[in-house]
Amino acid sequence: MTDITLIVNGEEKTASVPPETTLLKMLREDLNYTGAKLGCDVGDCGACTVLVDGMAVNACLMLAGQAEGKKIETIEGLSTLEEYHPIQKAFEDVAALQCGFCGPGMIMSTKALIDQGEDLTKQEIKDALSGNLCRCTGYTKIIEGVIDAYEEITGKKVPEENPRAA
Amino acid sequence: MVDDVKTKEKEVTLESLRKADDNLRLPTVPERTLFPKEIGIAAAREQTPAVGQRATRPDGRLHGLGQTKYIDDMFFPGMLHAKVKRAGIAHAKIKSIDVSEAEKMPGVMATLIGSEFPVNSFGPSLQDQPLLADDIVRHAGDGVAAVAAVTEQQALDALEKIKVEYEELPNVFDPLEAMRDDAYKIHNNESNIYASKTIKKGDVEQGFADSDFIFEKTFTTQMVEHVPLEPHASIAEWDANGRVTVHSSLGRITLGRADISRVLELPINRIRIIATIVGGNFGGKNEITTEPIVALLAKKTGRPVKCVYTREDEFISSTTRHPFVMEYKTGMSKEGKIMARKVRLVCDGGAYCSWSETTLGKACILSAGPYNISNLHVDAYAVYTTKTMTGAMRGFGAPQVCFAYESHMDDMAAALGIEPLEIRLMNAFHEGSASPTGQVLEAVVVEDSLIMASERFGWKEWQK
Numbered sequence: 001m002t003d004i005t006l007i008v009n010g011e012e013k014t015a016s017v018p019p020e021t022t023l024l025k026m027l028r029e030d031l032n033y034t035g036a037k038l039g040c041d042v043g044d045c046g047a048c049t050v051l052v053d054g055m056a057v058n059a060c061l062m063l064a065g066q067a068e069g070k071k072i073e074t075i076e077g078l079s080t081l082e083e084y085h086p087i088q089k090a091f092e093d094v095a096a097l098q099c100g101f102c103g104p105g106m107i108m109s110t111k112a113l114i115d116q117g118e119d120l121t122k123q124e125i126k127d128a129l130s131g132n133l134c135r136c137t138g139y140t141k142i143i144e145g146v147i148d149a150y151e152e153i154t155g156k157k158v159p160e161e162n163p164r165a166a
Numbered sequence: 167m168v169d170d171v172k173t174k175e176k177e178v179t180l181e182s183l184r185k186a187d188d189n190l191r192l193p194t195v196p197e198r199t200l201f202p203k204e205i206g207i208a209a210a211r212e213q214t215p216a217v218g219q220r221a222t223r224p225d226g227r228l229h230g231l232g233q234t235k236y237i238d239d240m241f242f243p244g245m246l247h248a249k250v251k252r253a254g255i256a257h258a259k260i261k262s263i264d265v266s267e268a269e270k271m272p273g274v275m276a277t278l279i280g281s282e283f284p285v286n287s288f289g290p291s292l293q294d295q296p297l298l299a300d301d302i303v304r305h306a307g308d309g310v311a312a313v314a315a316v317t318e319q320q321a322l323d324a325l326e327k328i329k330v331e332y333e334e335l336p337n338v339f340d341p342l343e344a345m346r347d348d349a350y351k352i353h354n355n356e357s358n359i360y361a362s363k364t365i366k367k368g369d370v371e372q373g374f375a376d377s378d379f380i381f382e383k384t385f386t387t388q389m390v391e392h393v394p395l396e397p398h399a400s401i402a403e404w405d406a407n408g409r410v411t412v413h414s415s416l417g418r419i420t421l422g423r424a425d426i427s428r429v430l431e432l433p434i435n436r437i438r439i440i441a442t443i444v445g446g447n448f449g450g451k452n453e454i455t456t457e458p459i460v461a462l463l464a465k466k467t468g469r470p471v472k473c474v475y476t477r478e479d480e481f482i483s484s485t486t487r488h489p490f491v492m493e494y495k496t497g498m499s500k501e502g503k504i505m506a507r508k509v510r511l512v513c514d515g516g517a518y519c520s521w522s523e524t525t526l527g528k529a530c531i532l533s534a535g536p537y538n539i540s541n542l543h544v545d546a547y548a549v550y551t552t553k554t555m556t557g558a559m560r561g562f563g564a565p566q567v568c569f570a571y572e573s574h575m576d577d578m579a580a581a582l583g584i585e586p587l588e589i590r591l592m593n594a595f596h597e598g599s600a601s602p603t604g605q606v607l608e609a610v611v612v613e614d615s616l617i618m619a620s621e622r623f624g625w626k627e628w629q630k
Contacts, residue, residue, distance in 0.1 A: 038474075079201050084201070092230050093209065
């Protein structure tokens with residue numbers, strides 16, 4: 001067993017875990033942050049996406065030890081008791097969450113993307129979310145939700161895409 | 167003076183004790199998803215009327231906040247984790263299963279093999295599937311034993327210590343070969359064909375004789391896995407009154423309850439199934455999989471037991487969409503009117519029946535397409551092979567035949583030099599048409615839909 005300390009959503013958290021424990025397992029089972037999901041366990045589906053020092057990471061592929069001392073952001077850290085996070089609100093409003101299993105991962109990937117502060121096109125949004133799979137195929141709505149959230153947070157506009165270009 | 171020092175010391179000690187106490191107490195406060203105490207109702211949910219307006223999901227907010235509790239997000243005190251050992255061999259007789267080494271592994275609390283089930287068979291129409299194979303393995307994903315251990319890793323490690331001796335049996339992978347009389351009989355039946363359906367309407371031979379052209383083509387489709395993002399999962403807890411509570415992501419809990427009652431020989435009133443939010447079903451979670459296994463392991467250990475399929479389990483052992491072999495023969499007039507059609511469907515059912523019978527029925531009825539065909543003959547067969555079993559999946563056989571009849575239609579349109587939309591409109595069902603099984607159809611809008619859709623998506627422009 002190894003003591004590992006993470007800064008999860010701004011709070012320091014320590015747990016004693018076996019060395020093979022992944023970041024996802026430690027978050028879910030030792031620290032009770034069950035928002036990130038285990039979908040495939042091999043880094044394909046992105047349901048386990050959390051932010052490590054601001055970078056979107058597949059938590060199922062990262063060992064807890066590799067995240068020692070790092071800042072982790074999970075879905076639980078977005079909204080506060082006072083404020084509903086704009087990404088979560090946008091996803092709810094456009095009905096981007098069907099079974100919802102991919103939702104937390106999608107939202108965290110979206111957060112990492114918007115936090116970069118760059119101007120985005122629809123294609124760039126699609127590329128940025130390509131590591132997150134949705135099987136109910138709510139992709140259309142998910143992209144719509146990301147655009148809404150991006151416009152809400154940054155005040156910028158995503159340029160209209162020529163439907164024939166794709 | 168001394169008193170002052172003592173008081174100070176006491177304060178410091180108390181302070182440090184309080185801190186230590188706080189630290190000790192910290193982990194006992196479970197993490198909680200924060201959410202605003204009062205969020206307004208989403209605009210879309212306030213509006214009336216509902217039709218023509220934006221819609222939202224009632225559970226969407228919880229999904230987005232990460233608050234939804236899927237099975238894998240639930241933990242019970244003392245809960246164990248179960249894993250299932252897969253055969254890894256397509257067809258074999260099991261000579262022996264030795265779990266003694268696995269039981270000695272650290273953390274292992276119980277093991278389970280198929281013969282421990284009071285009734286080791288289930289299935290929605292034919293009860294031909296074992297929960298854990300105890301006699302014969304019929305596909306590589308068949309479970310042969312299960313382990314419950316303190317951690318998932320310990321359970322996985324223990325699976326490697328289970329020794330199973332097999333005597334290989336012939337593999338049957340091709341459904342057409344499986345249909346032959348000399349094929350190895352996978353379920354020891356007279357034939358590997360376990361369901362068949364026939365539809366006859368009019369006189370097909372006469373129809374072909376009256377046709378100007380005859381077109382023939384064979385279409386095949388592949389096996390498709392549902393791949394729900396949430397794997398199959400369940401948790402069972404046995405209580406002192408001999409009742410079992412199963413938390414499950416099953417889509418059909420009442421059927422599941424009846425099946426569990428049958429396999430465990432337990433009165434149905436002693437089984438409680440709590441359906442949880444499902445992380446994707448698509449038809450793949452319509453029958454019991456892990457539920458009776460965790461139920462028995464919970465009984466053996468006296469603890470709650472959770473089993474979550476690995477992604478590999480999901481691919482090799484859960485049901486899939488049926489691969490079809492579809493032979494179409496259609497007689498056409500030179501104007502493009504369908505005169506007669508003969509269809510032979512072979513549905514590769516894999517190792518067990520599951521929902522194949524239902525699928526076959528639907529495929530058979532829909533195989534002629536939404537077209538007026540006076541002379542029709544459809545033969546459909548579901549066949550056992552030694553592959554992952556196939557079951558319910560979105561459409562129950564309809565997507566496979568749709569691919570075939572529409573591709574066939576395109577081929578014929580091209581050969582006859584008729585515009586693809588035109589040939590469909592010429593043959594499509596209209597008000598009062600009779601379906602292949604003789605049902606007179608009302609409120610038929612095939613033609614309207616085709617015309618409206620082709621206008622909306624720019625069919626004419628696309629053709630240029």
